[in-house]
Amino acid sequence: xxxxxxxxxxxxxxxxxxxxxxxxxxxxxxxxxxxxxxxxxxxxxxxxxxxxxxxxxxxxxxxxxxxxxxxxxxxxxxxxxxxxxxxxxxxxxxxxxxxxxxxxxxxxxxxxxxxxxxxxxxxxxxxxxxxxxxxxxxxxxxxxxxxxxxxxxxxxxxxxxxxxxxxxxxxxxxxxxxxxxxxxxxxxxxxxxxxxxxxxxxxxxxxxxxxxxxxxxxxxxxxxxxxxxxxxxxxxxxxxxxxxxxxxxxxxxxxxxxxxxxxxxxxxxxxxxxxxxxxxxxxxxxxxxxxxxxxxxxxxxxxxxxxxxxxxxxxxxxxxxxxxxxxxxxxxxxxxxxxxxxxxxxxxxxxxxxxxxxxxxxxxxxxxxxxxxxxxxxxxxxxxxxxxxxxxxxxxxxxxxxxxxxxxxxxxxxxxxxxxxxxxxxxxxxxxxxxxxxxx
Ligand SMILES: *Cc1c(COP(=O)(O)O)cnc(C)c1O
Numbered sequence: 001x002x003x004x005x006x007x008x009x010x011x012x013x014x015x016x017x018x019x020x021x022x023x024x025x026x027x028x029x030x031x032x033x034x035x036x037x038x039x040x041x042x043x044x045x046x047x048x049x050x051x052x053x054x055x056x057x058x059x060x061x062x063x064x065x066x067x068x069x070x071x072x073x074x075x076x077x078x079x080x081x082x083x084x085x086x087x088x089x090x091x092x093x094x095x096x097x098x099x100x101x102x103x104x105x106x107x108x109x110x111x112x113x114x115x116x117x118x119x120x121x122x123x124x125x126x127x128x129x130x131x132x133x134x135x136x137x138x139x140x141x142x143x144x145x146x147x148x149x150x151x152x153x154x155x156x157x158x159x160x161x162x163x164x165x166x167x168x169x170x171x172x173x174x175x176x177x178x179x180x181x182x183x184x185x186x187x188x189x190x191x192x193x194x195x196x197x198x199x200x201x202x203x204x205x206x207x208x209x210x211x212x213x214x215x216x217x218x219x220x221x222x223x224x225x226x227x228x229x230x231x232x233x234x235x236x237x238x239x240x241x242x243x244x245x246x247x248x249x250x251x252x253x254x255x256x257x258x259x260x261x262x263x264x265x266x267x268x269x270x271x272x273x274x275x276x277x278x279x280x281x282x283x284x285x286x287x288x289x290x291x292x293x294x295x296x297x298x299x300x301x302x303x304x305x306x307x308x309x310x311x312x313x314x315x316x317x318x319x320x321x322x323x324x325x326x327x328x329x330x331x332x333x334x335x336x337x338x339x340x341x342x343x344x345x346x347x348x349x350x351x352x353x354x355x356x357x358x359x360x361x362x363x364x365x366x367x368x369x370x371x372x373x374x375x376x377x378x379x380x381x382x383x384x385x386x387x388x389x390x391x392x393x394x395x396x397x398x399x400x401x402x403x404x405x406x407x408x409x410x411x412x413x414x415x416x417x418x419x420x421x422x423x424x425x426x427x428x429x430x431x432x433x434x435x436x437x438x439x440x
Contacts, residue, residue, distance in 0.1 A: 002014050002020070002398070003015045004020075007022075007033075007035050008034055008035055009033040009034065009418050010022050010034075010419045010420075011034070012026075012034060012403065020398070020401055021402050021415075021419075021423055021426060021427060022403050022415065022416060023402055023403055023405075023413055023414070023415050023427045024403060024404065024405050024414050024415075025415060025416045028229050028275055028276075029275045029276060029278075029280035030279065030280030031232060031279040031280060031326065031329075031335075031417050032329055032416065032417060032418055034280075034416075036279065036281075038328075039278075039279055039281050039325050039329075042321050042322055042324070043282075043318060045321075046062065046317055046318050046322075047318060051317065052313065052317060052318070055315035060315075060320075062317045062320035062324060063083065063317065063320045065320075065324055066081075066320045066323050066324050066327075069324060069327050070273070070286055071288070072262075073238060073330075074239060074262075074271055074288050075239065075241055075242065075263070075265055075268070076262040077267045077290055077291075078267060078271055078288035078289060078290060079290065079294075080289050080290065080291065080293065081288055082287045082288075082307075082309075083284070083285070083286055083287075083315040083320075084284075084285040084286070084287065084314070085283050085284060085285060085313045085316065086122075086274060086283050087127075087228040087272070087274035087275060088123055088124040088127040089124065089285055090273065090274055090285035091121045091130070091228075092124055092126045092309070094226075094270040094272050094287050094289075095113060095127075095130070095188070096307070096308075096309060097270065097287070097309075098187040098269070098270065098293075099111060099187045100307055101222070101293050101296045104297065104305050105296060109184065109185060110185060110186060110187045110221075111187065112145075112148055112182065112187065113130050113147050113187055113189070113190055114148045114175070114178060114186055114189040114221075115130040115131070115132060115147045115148070115149055115189075115190050116132070116150060116152040116153075116191055116192075116196065117149050117154075118132055118154060118199035118200070119132050119191070120192070120196065120199055121190060121192070121226050125143055125144060126145065128140060128144060129144040129145035130145075130190050132149055132199070133198065133199070150171070150174055150175050150178050152171070152196060152202065152204065153168045153170075153171035153172075154167070154196065154203070155167055155203060155204055155205070155363070156372070163205075164204065164205035165205045167204070168205040168206075168207040171204075171208060172207075172211040172212070172215065175215055179215055179218075179219040179221065183219035183220060183221055186221045187222060188216075188222035188223065189212060189223055190226060191208075191212065191223075191225065191226065192226045192227075192228075193227060193235075193239075193243075193244075194206060194209075194230055194235050194240040194243065195229070195230050195235060195240070197230070198229075198407065200370070200407050200408060201363070201368060201370035203363050203364075203365050203368075206240075206245065207245065209241060209244035209265075209266050210244040212266075213244070213266040213267070213268070216269070222268075222270060223266075223270075224270040224272065225270065225272070227239050227240055227241065227271055227273055228272055228273060228275050229275055231271075231273050231275070231276055231277070232275075232279075232330075233276070233330070233335055233336055233367070233417065234276065234366055234367050234368055234414070235365045235366040236339065236367070237265075237336070237366075238330070238336065239265070239271070240365075241267070241268060241271070242263040242265035244265045267290075269290055270288070270289050270293075271288040272286075273285060273286045276326070278319055278322045279322065279325075279326040279329070280416075281322045282316070282318055282319035282322050282323075283313075283319065284322075284323055339367050339417055342415075342417070342421065342424065343364065345421045346364070346367075346369050346413060347364055347369070349424060350362050350364070350369055350413075350428060353371055353432065356435070358373050358374060358377065358435070358439040359371055359372065359373060360372050360373070360377055360380045367414065368412065368413070368414050369413045370411070370412040370413075371411045371412070371431070371435070372409060373410070373411065373435065374409065382409055383409050383439075385408060389406075389409055389439065390406030390407065390409055391406075392437055392438040393406050393411050393434035393438050394406060395434075396430070396433060396434035396437050396438075397434055401426075402426065402427055402431075404427070404431055404434065413427060413431070415427065
């Protein structure tokens with residue numbers, strides 16, 4: 001264990017004064033650096049006013065303002081906000097709300113969910129049920145719902161010469177077949193837009209999201225976008241769903257652009273946000289949904305129609321206030337523009353690794369880059385899991401002031417947005433040294 005006592009910018013400092021460059025944003029949550037002064041000031045100010053209050057029958061300004069802001073910055077048509085207090089709880093809310101929506105419409109036979117192979121949506125029972133991480137599923141199998149898994153559009157599985165768009169099209173056909181067979185019992189399809197993070201930073205073409213929206217409309221099932229890891233600028237746009245082809249499905253004709261603040265892209269029926277929502281400072285999550293979904297619940301509490309889900313810390317004022325400050329930083333500073341420059345720099349630095357005999361793939365989507373190590377470049381045969389090659393990269397990183405934390409054989413970079421180009425150079429240099437040691 002490394003005992004951290006302080007953070008500043010992209011750096012963490014331990015009790016002995018040793019420092020570590022946080023190459024993974026402390027598990028993908030940090031955006032604007034550790035102990036960010038703007039965030040810290042907002043938090044301190046709010047702590048002196050109102051730290052928490054029951055969020056049933058009572059409300060408060062930070063929660064109301066944050067809901068308004070989230071509605072403004074997310075895809076058009078997501079007008080309703082439900083708060084949770086971590087990513088997994090946001091997934092639970094989306095799954096329950098989707099099921100309950102159909103039940104309220106008299107379609108209680110819809111009880112199942114479609115998820116992608118290689119997906120990760122959290123570790124509470126519902127979230128774990130729609131995740132496809134072998135070890136976890138195996139261990140807790142008797143407790144879990146059975147999802148319907150469809151093949152991920154992950155470009156790693158491309159046939160020789162096949163483009164990412166072609167893989168997406170092929171995988172949409174698989175999804176269509178599954179929906180033809182199962183739509184009557186399915187509430188929703190849940191995906192991590194563009195990047196399946198915990199599944200090994202596997203990436204796919206935005207056309208899949210466009211097609212997914214159309215198929216969900218066609219077969220009358222919900223589309224749940226889990227933007228917990230990819231939201232808030234990670235993939236190059238504020239939300240990954242924005243990168244899908246222009247307004248298809250989901251939006252009624254003429255519903256478009258009431259305000260210029262909404263970006264193009266697809267609009268899911270539920271969008272789950274957490275991690276970067278508070279720039280990595282407080283545990284908070286939000287589920288955005290449509291007026292259509294909201295209306296299905298609008299009734300007397302005792303009718304059985306009302307949505308039932310609450311946590312003690314729902315809508316915590318400190319967390320909401322920090323999330324508002326996070327959105328204010330996006331509004332005041334050219335964050336996405338600067339990220340584009342940083343991402344291009346990172347891509348240039350990683351380019352030489354493509355030639356490495358043990359590197360099968362170097363892939364990147366915005367501020368997420370990954371290098372996949374293999375035993376054999378020609379066959380892509382992986383290093384056996386037990387050999388823990390990635391662990392060697394991690395241990396080497398610690399000796400060279402870097403926090404890199406590979407996922408199995410995948411060495412990835414997901415730094416806070418305040419990282420400098422020279423800090424990126426250091427991260428990549430140390431990663432390459434670590435890879436050399438790991439594959440030796
Ligand atoms: C981290 C993560 C979650 C779960 O969030 P927690 O706050 O850890 O419960 C869900 N989905 C995705 C895509 C994640 O990366």
